[in-house]
Amino acid sequence: xxxxxxxxxxxxxxxxxxxxxxxxxxxxxxxxxxxxxxxxxxxxxxxxxxxxxxxxxxxxxxxxxxxxxxxxxxxxxxxxxxxxxxxxxxxxxxxxxxxxxxxxxxxxxxxxxxxxxxxxxxxxxxxxxxxxxxxxxxxxxxxxxxxxxxxxxxxxxxxxxxxxxxxxxxxxxxxxxxxxxxxxxxxxxxxxxxxxxxxxxxxxxxxxxxxxxxxxxxxxxxxxxxxxxxxxxxxxxxxxxx
Numbered sequence: 001x002x003x004x005x006x007x008x009x010x011x012x013x014x015x016x017x018x019x020x021x022x023x024x025x026x027x028x029x030x031x032x033x034x035x036x037x038x039x040x041x042x043x044x045x046x047x048x049x050x051x052x053x054x055x056x057x058x059x060x061x062x063x064x065x066x067x068x069x070x071x072x073x074x075x076x077x078x079x080x081x082x083x084x085x086x087x088x089x090x091x092x093x094x095x096x097x098x099x100x101x102x103x104x105x106x107x108x109x110x111x112x113x114x115x116x117x118x119x120x121x122x123x124x125x126x127x128x129x130x131x132x133x134x135x136x137x138x139x140x141x142x143x144x145x146x147x148x149x150x151x152x153x154x155x156x157x158x159x160x161x162x163x164x165x166x167x168x169x170x171x172x173x174x175x176x177x178x179x180x181x182x183x184x185x186x187x188x189x190x191x192x193x194x195x196x197x198x199x200x201x202x203x204x205x206x207x208x209x210x211x212x213x214x215x216x217x218x219x220x221x222x223x224x225x226x227x228x229x230x231x232x233x234x235x236x237x238x239x240x241x242x
């Protein structure tokens with residue numbers, strides 16, 4: 001449904017760079033896509049002499065069996081529209097057929113694209129999009145840890161498929177003596193936060209579970225350092241919660 005907005009952007013990119021691409025001003029044209037692109041890139045049509053690279057593209061993985069309710073919350077019942085889009089949106093298939101190289105962010109997506117567009121092996125490569133810089137990992141200080149408890153940590157968007165609720169429910173199945181030794185910090189924000197907070201109240205976990213909300217990426221490292229166990233039970237994840 002947001003295709004008309006994207007198409008306006010696509011047209012503006014095409015008009016802005018068409019002349020320079022045809023003039024040979026660039027060594028390559030790289031359409032960077034951190035998620036599975038559902039729409040075409042019109043500039044591929046003016047790249048007969050300039051290599052066009054697409055990616056890393058990612059996504060497309062189905063929900064695993066047993067998580068139908070989570071899939072409904074994520075509107076997975078409308079995923080069939082992606083196949084309709086591939087057939088009806090002008091230039092979608094052309095983008096993949098004319099690309100000189102496609103970078104896939106996971107083995108699943110690589111095989112999916114090869115099957116969808118009958119791509120030869122030499123046209124698509126695996127290129128993991130996740131990475132952490134040395135600067136991000138440099139230890140300037142060691143935060144003081146809570147040694148009286150086992151500190152659990154969840155970091156990510158609070159949306160159904162990332163399953164922060166699974167961590168909370170798992171704590172609820174532990175014996176009270178073990179629960180008293182646990183502290184869970186949930187870092188992130190999103191549409192599921194209210195439901196998660198309500199569930200924490202229902203379980204009387206106010207002293208066990210705390211919500212840090214959204215924080216700057218640079219701040220997440222302190223949370224990781226203070227944690228004993230990182231908990232991230234996402235059921236369809238290609239990104240990285242950092």
